[in-house]
């Protein structure tokens with residue numbers, strides 16, 4: 001090996017070390033999941049969720065438009081018409097999340113803005129049954145009313 005090659009090798013090594021040292025001394029970019037979580041983009045698409053007004057009343061009017069628009073048929077909505085009320089009340093909103101493609105059609109077509117994408121990205125399970133949701137139940141479980 002010639003002296004020029006040794007110098008070239010040493011310079012190349014120093015160049016590489018410069019990058020390593022800069023990254024080592026710079027701010028950490030590693031997120032210690034699950035103890036730490038990253039802030040998600042407002043446009044992040046988790047599974048869909050139900051939206052309610054300030055009093056906790058769901059906007060959904062059980063028109064079924066979302067279910068009919070869903071290309072994978074993963075939504076089922078059920079409601080009852082209570083006595084004295086003009087509109088139906090939502091009783092079940094079933095989502096088969098295993099088939100959802102996050103296309104957003106249900107969110108777009110809803111005339112009352114009753115569905116939106118959640119920021120929930122922590123879903124993991126060995127059982128696909130864990131991805132069948134009743135969004136009404138989930139809404140109540142999260143203290144939505």
Ligand code: SF4
Nearest residue numbers: 060061063064066110
């Ligand atoms: S979520 Fe919207 S589109 Fe779907 S049934 Fe309710 S009101 Fe209709």
Ligand code: SF4
Nearest residue numbers: 070100101103104106
């Ligand atoms: S995002 Fe698309 S696939 Fe998922 S439930 Fe809505 S319409 Fe269906």
